[in-house]
Amino acid sequence: MWFFFFLFSIVALAGAVGVVALRNPFYSVLALVTHLIALALLFLLLEAQFVAVAQIVVYAGAVMVLYVFVVAYVGGGDQPELLSRVSAKQRTLAVVFGLAIFVELAIALLGTALKAVDTHGAKLATDYGSPAQIGDLLLTRFLLPFELASFLLLVAAVGAVGLAGRRGGVGPDHEVFTDTVRPQGTGTMAEGVGRRRDGHP
Amino acid sequence: MSIQTAAWLVLALPLAGSLKLALGFRFWRGAMAGWIGTAAVGLAFVFALVTLVKLLDLPAEQRHVASSLWDLANVGGVHIRLGIYIDPLSTLMILVVSGVSTLIHLYSVGYMRSDEGYTRFFSYLNFFVFSMLLLVLAGNLALLIVGWAFVGAASYFLISFWYRRSTATNAGIKAFVINVIGDVGLVLGTFFIFRRMGVLDYGPLFHGVQHAFDKNEASLVAGMILILVGAFAKSAQIPFHTWLPDAMEGPTPVSSLIHAATMVTAGVYLIGRLHPLFEWAPTAADVGAVVGALTLLVAGTIGLAVTDLKRVIAYSTMSQIGYMIMGVSAAAYTGGFFHLTTHAFFKALLFMSAGSVIAAMGNEQSLDKISGFRKAMPFTFRCFLVGGLALSAFPLMSGFFSKDDLLYEVGQRGGWYYGLYAAGYIGSLFTVIYTWRMIFRTFWGEPCEQALALEHGHLYHAPHPFNPANGEVEDTGVGFPGPDHHIAEQTWQMKAAMSALALLSIAGGLLLLPFESLEPLRKFLEPTFADSIVAHPKNTGLETVGLVLSSVIAVAGIAFAYATWVTNAGGAARWQQRFAPLHNLFVNKWYFDELIDLAVVRPLAAFGRWGRDTFERIVVSGALVGGTSGIVKSGSAAVRGLQTGLLRGYAGLVVGGMFAVVLYFLLRAA
Amino acid sequence: MNIAWFLIVSALMFCLGAVGVLVRRNPLVILLCLELMLNAGNLALLGFSRMWGDGDGQIFALIVMVVAACEVAIGLGIIVALYRRRLPVDVDELRELHG
Numbered sequence: 001m002w003f004f005f006f007l008f009s010i011v012a013l014a015g016a017v018g019v020v021a022l023r024n025p026f027y028s029v030l031a032l033v034t035h036l037i038a039l040a041l042l043f044l045l046l047e048a049q050f051v052a053v054a055q056i057v058v059y060a061g062a063v064m065v066l067y068v069f070v071v072a073y074v075g076g077g078d079q080p081e082l083l084s085r086v087s088a089k090q091r092t093l094a095v096v097f098g099l100a101i102f103v104e105l106a107i108a109l110l111g112t113a114l115k116a117v118d119t120h121g122a123k124l125a126t127d128y129g130s131p132a133q134i135g136d137l138l139l140t141r142f143l144l145p146f147e148l149a150s151f152l153l154l155v156a157a158v159g160a161v162g163l164a165g166r167r168g169g170v171g172p173d174h175e176v177f178t179d180t181v182r183p184q185g186t187g188t189m190a191e192g193v194g195r196r197r198d199g200h201p
Numbered sequence: 202m203s204i205q206t207a208a209w210l211v212l213a214l215p216l217a218g219s220l221k222l223a224l225g226f227r228f229w230r231g232a233m234a235g236w237i238g239t240a241a242v243g244l245a246f247v248f249a250l251v252t253l254v255k256l257l258d259l260p261a262e263q264r265h266v267a268s269s270l271w272d273l274a275n276v277g278g279v280h281i282r283l284g285i286y287i288d289p290l291s292t293l294m295i296l297v298v299s300g301v302s303t304l305i306h307l308y309s310v311g312y313m314r315s316d317e318g319y320t321r322f323f324s325y326l327n328f329f330v331f332s333m334l335l336l337v338l339a340g341n342l343a344l345l346i347v348g349w350a351f352v353g354a355a356s357y358f359l360i361s362f363w364y365r366r367s368t369a370t371n372a373g374i375k376a377f378v379i380n381v382i383g384d385v386g387l388v389l390g391t392f393f394i395f396r397r398m399g400v401l402d403y404g405p406l407f408h409g410v411q412h413a414f415d416k417n418e419a420s421l422v423a424g425m426i427l428i429l430v431g432a433f434a435k436s437a438q439i440p441f442h443t444w445l446p447d448a449m450e451g452p453t454p455v456s457s458l459i460h461a462a463t464m465v466t467a468g469v470y471l472i473g474r475l476h477p478l479f480e481w482a483p484t485a486a487d488v489g490a491v492v493g494a495l496t497l498l499v500a501g502t503i504g505l506a507v508t509d510l511k512r513v514i515a516y517s518t519m520s521q522i523g524y525m526i527m528g529v530s531a532a533a534y535t536g537g538f539f540h541l542t543t544h545a546f547f548k549a550l551l552f553m554s555a556g557s558v559i560a561a562m563g564n565e566q567s568l569d570k571i572s573g574f575r576k577a578m579p580f581t582f583r584c585f586l587v588g589g590l591a592l593s594a595f596p597l598m599s600g601f602f603s604k605d606d607l608l609y610e611v612g613q614r615g616g617w618y619y620g621l622y623a624a625g626y627i628g629s630l631f632t633v634i635y636t637w638r639m640i641f642r643t644f645w646g647e648p649c650e651q652a653l654a655l656e657h658g659h660l661y662h663a664p665h666p667f668n669p670a671n672g673e674v675e676d677t678g679v680g681f682p683g684p685d686h687h688i689a690e691q692t693w694q695m696k697a698a699m700s701a702l703a704l705l706s707i708a709g710g711l712l713l714l715p716f717e718s719l720e721p722l723r724k725f726l727e728p729t730f731a732d733s734i735v736a737h738p739k740n741t742g743l744e745t746v747g748l749v750l751s752s753v754i755a756v757a758g759i760a761f762a763y764a765t766w767v768t769n770a771g772g773a774a775r776w777q778q779r780f781a782p783l784h785n786l787f788v789n790k791w792y793f794d795e796l797i798d799l800a801v802v803r804p805l806a807a808f809g810r811w812g813r814d815t816f817e818r819i820v821v822s823g824a825l826v827g828g829t830s831g832i833v834k835s836g837s838a839a840v841r842g843l844q845t846g847l848l849r850g851y852a853g854l855v856v857g858g859m860f861a862v863v864l865y866f867l868l869r870a871a
Numbered sequence: 872m873n874i875a876w877f878l879i880v881s882a883l884m885f886c887l888g889a890v891g892v893l894v895r896r897n898p899l900v901i902l903l904c905l906e907l908m909l910n911a912g913n914l915a916l917l918g919f920s921r922m923w924g925d926g927d928g929q930i931f932a933l934i935v936m937v938v939a940a941c942e943v944a945i946g947l948g949i950i951v952a953l954y955r956r957r958l959p960v961d962v963d964e965l966r967e968l969h970g
Contacts, residue, residue, distance in 0.1 A: 009880045016884050016907055020891035025899050032903050039910055046877065046921045051913075051929050058936060063906075063943050070947045071899055074954045086894055090849070094893035097856050098886040104863045105882040109875055111867075124924050133926050134933070142930045149937040156941035163948035846966025848901075852892045 005045055012038035029067050036060040048129045204255035205268035207248045208287050211295055212334050214245040219327035222320055229320050235310035238323030242306050242330050246299035253292050264288055264728040267340050267404060274343075278399060284340035286403050290729040293538060293722075294337035294470055301462045301545045302330045304698040308553055309454040311694035312560070315683030316452075322362060326458070329355035333463045337470055341401040342391045345471075349387060349435070352464050353380035359459060360451040365680030368670045372447035379444045383434020386427040387471075393424025394478070407477040407732065417484055425478060425485035428471065432489070436468030436522045438496045443794050445519055449511040450670065452682070453556030456511060461518050461548035466541050469525040473534055480734050486530045490611075493527030494624040496520065499791055501631030505638070506787035508568045509669075510555050513639045517592065518548055520628060524607060527621055532735035533610030535713065535723045540607045542722075543599040543709045547591035550702040554584040557695065558643060560686035562651045563663040568639065573648030577655035581689050582644050584699045589640045591706040593633040595755045599709030604629065606713055609747050613737045626750055633758025638773075641766040660686055715744055877918040884911035896961050898953075902946050909939045 015035025019028045036059050043052035127133045138146045218241025222234055229237070256264055269284030285291075306326060313322050332355050336348030354377075361373030391401070397420065398413045400406055414421040430441070437445035437460075448460055459465070472479060472489060479486040500520035504513050521544050528537035559566055561578060575582050591600035604625075612622040651661040665674045666681065677684040689695040712722040765772040777784050786792070843854070884907055891904030913932045920928025953960050 005876065009876075012880070013883060013887070016887045019900070019903050019907060020887055020894065025897055025903075028900050028903050032906060035907070036910065039914065042877070042880075042914060043917055046917045048917045048920070048929050048932070051917060051932050054933060054936065055913075058940065059910075063940050066943065066947060067899070067903070070951060074899065074950060074960055086849075086896060091894055094853070094890050097853065097860065097893065098890035101856065101860050101863065101889060102882055102886040104860065104867060105885075106879065108863070108867055109878050109882065111871075124921075128924070128926065129929065134929060137926045137930050138933075141927075145930070145934055149934050152941050153937060156944045160944045160948045163945065163952050844969050846969030848962040848965070849893055849896075856889050856893065 001045070005042070008038045008041045008045070011035075012042065025071050026068075029064065029071055032067075033060055033064050036064065047124065050129060050131045050134045202251065202255075204252055204259075204266055204287060205285075207251040207255060208266075208268065208285055208295075208338060209270075210248045211245045211252060211299065212285065212331065212338055214241050214248070215299075215327045215331040215334065217241065219324050219331060222324035222327065226320055226324075232310055232314065232319075234320035234323045235306070235313070238327050239303060239306035239310060241327055242299055243303045245330070245334070246296070246303050249292070249295045249299045252287060253296060256287065256289065256292050261728050265404075267402070269340065279395075279401075281341060281343040281401060283344065284402070285338040285344075286340035287338070288729050289726050290470075290473060290538070291337050293542070293726065295334055297542050297545050298330065298333050298337065298463050301549055301702075302326075302333075302458060304701050305454050305458045305462075305549060305553075308457075308556075308695050308698035309452075311692035312454055312556060312687050313452065313683070314687060314692075315677075315685035317677075317679035317681075317683060318362065322359075322452070325355060325358045325362070326454070329359060329459065329464075333467070336467055340403055342394075342403075342406070343401050345474075346384070346387060346391065349431070349467065350384060352435070352467060353377060353384065356380065356448070356459055356464055359455040360448045362451055362455065363681055365678075366450065366668055366670075366673075366675065368668060369450040372444070372450040376444040376448050379434050379441050383431040383441060386430030386434070387432075390424040390427030390429075390431065393420055393427065397421075403474070410478050410481050414481060417482055421478070421482045422484045425475075425482045426488055428475065429485060429489050429492075432468030432471045432526070433492060434468075435471075436465045436526060437519050438468070438492050438523060438526055439499060440793065440797070442496065442500075442519055443790075443797060446507075446512045446515045446790070449509070449515050453511070453552055453559065456515070457549040457552030457556070460515060461552055462545035465518060465522050466525070466545070469522065469529055469537060469541055472526065472529045473538060476529070476532070476534065476730065477732055479530065480532065486532070489530030490527045490618075490621055493523045493525070493530060494621045495523075497523030497527065497628040498624055498631070501628045501635065502787045503790050504635035505631060506784055507790075510559065510566050510568055510571065510639065510643070511552070513568070513635060514548070514551050514555055517551075517632065517635065520632060521548070521592075524604065524625060524628070527625070528607040528611060531611045531614060531618060531621060532733060532737070533607055533613075534730045534733065535726050536603070536607030536610040538726060539713050539722055540600075540603040542712065543591065543603040543706070546702050546709055547588045547598075547600055547706040550584055550699060550706055551588040551592065553695065553699050553702070554581050554588060554689070557581040557689040557699075558585075560688045561655055561660065562649075563661045563686060564666070564669055564682065565651070565663070566669045568642050571643050571649060572646040572652070573644070574652045574655075575644040577648065577652040578688065578690055580696060580699075584689070584703050585640055585644065587703045587706050589636045592636050593755050593758060594629060594751050595759075596752045597710065599706050599712075601751060601755070602710035602713060602715065605715065605744075605747050605751050609715075609740075609744050610737060612743050612747070613740055614735065615738075626747075626754060629751065629754050630758055633755055634762055637759050637762035638766055641762055645767045655688075660688065660691075662686065715748060716741065874918045874922045878915055881911045881915040881918065884908075884914070896963050898946075898950050898960060898962055901962065902943065902950075906939060906943070909935060 012035050015031045015033075015038060018031030019035065022028045022031060036055060040052040040055040040060070043049075043055060125133075218238055221241075222229065222237055256266075259266075265286065265288040267284055267286050269282035271283055272280070273283050274281045306323070309322065309326065313319055316322065329352065332348055332351030334348075336345055336352055339345040339348055357373045357377040357380075360376050361370045363369045394406070394410075395401060398406060398409055400409070410421075432438075434441040445460060445465070449456055451459075479489070497520045500516045500523060504516040504520065507513055507516065521540070525537045525541055525544070528534075528540065557578065558571065558574060558581060561574065561581075562571055565571070587598075591598040594601040594604045608622055608625040611618055611625065648656065654661045662684075666677050666684070667674050675681045687695065689699055711719065713720055765776065789795075843850075888904045888907030888911060891907065892901050895901055895904065913935055916928040916932045916935070918928075920926065920932075950960060953965075958965065
């Protein structure tokens with residue numbers, strides 16, 4: 001048991017580091033996929049079978065595929081400005097922040113406040129984590145969140161379609177979208193600092 | 202109709218006239234506005250007569266009626282009613298004010314005919330009459346102060362009537378500022394009295410003063426001197442007199458109404474009305490008497506030297522008011538108010554006549570340029586003669602009896618008052634000389650070109666309209682005098698008014714004849730001044746001396762003036778050379794304007810500059826305004842600095858905040 | 872099995888995700904790091920659910936997954952729209968909402 005835990009944890013953490021550190025976004029996506037699969041295995045260790053499978057099917061399966069498509073379309077691996085790094089000062093600052101939070105959380109976990117954590121968990125029912133239990137909970141105790149979640153999915157789908165944009169295909173648009181809302185010359189922030197609306201000076 | 206109704210109508214009619222003229226400003230065509238204004242004041246005079254009749258119906262002890270409409274203020278121990286006080290003194294004043302005002306309105310109907318601001322003029326004039334009536338009818342000190350302030354405002358409106366002339370607006374401002382200084386004195390003085398007595402109504406005030414204060418107590422004297430300051434400013438006494446000559450910038454009817462008959466007499470009325478208080482603070486009364494005497498002498502000397510026609514008459518007014526102030530301060534009440542009445546008649550007449558002469562001269566006012574109008578303007582000449590004789594106290598004219606009675610009553614008090622008595626007669630000599638200097642120079646001698654033109658039947662008009670004070674060229678639109686000039690010989694309204702005043706100047710003496718032969722005025726005013734504690738012992742010898750002295754001075758003065766200005770060519774120039782330094786002093790008006798400039802105006806201007814450069818710049822704009830806005834600006838700049846638009850920056854802030862929150866909870870749990 | 876271990880791993884992953892959000896300039900990668908943080912949360916939730924023995928945490932984790940999916944859909948839609956408008960797909964360049 002411990003062995004598996006450490007194995008999967010290391011893979012997950014390696015994947016995480018890969019996401020953050022790899023320059024090419026495509027590689028980052030792949031690293032995340034690895035991470036997700038390792039995480040699913042960790043979920044199994046926690047006896048959450050349904051969630052683990054959902055993680056693989058939904059997350060690593062659908063969401064990541066979507067990511068792959070977008071990364072292939074948008075790219076970013078070959079554009080010079082995206083390869084340039086953030087300044088060293090900002091990087092160290094970010095690492096310091098992250099480290100600070102980790103230290104805090106670690107203190108919280110290992111300190112006396114979370115004594116209860118240092119247990120082996122409660123006695124589990126036999127169908128803990130099974131689809132039957134999940135289904136039962138979803139449709140009895142958590143019916144409202146379930147319905148709201150489906151509503152959220154609907155909204156997201158509609159929004160994504162709306163964002164997908166216009167007919168007329170790819171090419172320079174006749175007018176920038178924002179011009180319909182705030183035409184040129186009405187005193188936007190961009191004009192105030194002397195830049196055009198499409199982001200170029 | 203009750204006496205109160207009549208009195209309230211006297212007050213209300215001019216106000217109604219003023220409002221009607223002002224609100225219907227665009228409707229009045231032709232001379233309609235003038236007639237409405239005249240009718241309003243004329244009706245007020247009629248009701249003043251009604252009030253007089255009704256007052257005489259009452260027995261003598263009851264001739265003081267107070268009537269109030271409603272409470273103006275009743276808070277914190279201060280109880281002010283909108284109330285009037287009808288007694289012989291106020292009745293005399295409203296008769297004089299409304300009567301002379303009616304005649305002046307009539308005069309103005311003709312005189313101001315071609316002026317573009319005709320309606321405005323009559324609206325202002327009516328408002329002035331209302332204010333003056335309010336002042337004299339007021340039943341408590343608060344309402345008197347209200348009337349006082351309104352009079353000052355009306356005076357400002359009327360002096361700067363021709364508002365596109367910068368000299369006129371400057372004069373208006375000068376008059377207003379000096380009047381305000383007087384107002385401050387008046388209000389502070391009232392406060393001194395109110396602080397001790399707690400009431401402002403006349404009845405309780407006069408009855409209670411002897412219990413509330415000791416005789417000649419310091420705070421009462423201080424309060425009364427402050428009130429005197431107000432009286433001096435309004436009545437153009439030294440040192441608050443510098444506005445009066447400049448006020449001649451206003452149209453001539455304004456000068457005759459305000460600066461001869463009514464506004465400048467407000468100070469005299471004030472002292473007369475508050476006589477119980479002044480008698481209980483003799484030091485203050487003596488101050489008033491001395492200042493009055495000084496003024497009459499100084500103004501007399503200046504009148505000998507100035508060359509502007511209207512200003513000679515202005516200084517004459519100042520001098521005569523000095524007589525009145527001296528009189529009422531020295532408890533010569535009947536004499537003082539008798540002289541006030543007759544002075545109103547003949548001074549208004551003199552100003553009206555001067556207006557006629559100036560119109561004939563095409564708006565030129567300098568005596569150096571005016572001469573020889575005797576043949577060209579016979580009616581005006583006769584009016585000037587009547588007015589001049591009355592002013593010089595020529596025997597049997599009204600001025601003779603009034604000035605004489607005033608000085609006799611002053612002399613009756615004996616002691617150091619003989620000094621004032623003597624000053625009065627010296628001033629009389631000056632009066633005669635400057636009056637006849639003015640008349641001889643204007644009407645005798647070779648006719649000037651304007652007079653010649655008039656003799657041949659047409660009125661002189663200057664090639665371009667100009668400002669007589671500084672020679673600036675102007676036009677005749679609104680804000681400037683109108684294109685036509687109206688002289689008395691050609692305008693019946695002017696003739697009628699001047700004739701009425703001439704008759705009154707002659708017959709006015711009948712109000713009070715010497716040796717107690719005929720004394721309707723004294724008997725009439727007696728109820729008001731019955732509570733006077735000053736003794737006036739009879740002194741027939743003094744009276745005789747006074748009458749003789751007056752006659753001698755008048756005749757000798759006229760003879761001297763004739764000799765200097767008519768027969769003896771160059772006589773005046775020789776006198777001028779002989780007394781050159783004195784002449785300089787007089788022509789420069791005793792340098793009062795320069796003194797005030799040095800003592801008051803410059804320090805205040807320097808203070809203002811200091812305020813602007815140092816205090817305003819550094820403290821207010823810098824520290825207070827700049828400081829608060831600077832703090833806000835830097836604070837908001839600091840906050841603005843956070844909003845870079847950089848997503849990662851915001852994410853960093855979120856993470857940082859999260860760190861802080863978790864830290865807080867950790868520390869709390871520890 | 873001591874839950875604390877899972878929680879440590881979760882904390883570590885969360886901090887890695889946070890650092891990634893602060894350091895990367897490509898919005899796609901920033902979204903990926905957000906996914907990291909969400910998953911870290913999921914792990915913690917499941918750990919606690921195991922500790923208490925009821926399925927509440929699992930339901931919570933499922934809902935979090937739903938939310939993540941929706942957010943990814945919209946986020947990617949925005950990035951695609953940016954790309955199609957020829958705007959630079961770089962969070963340091965897109966900074967018009969400033970004071």
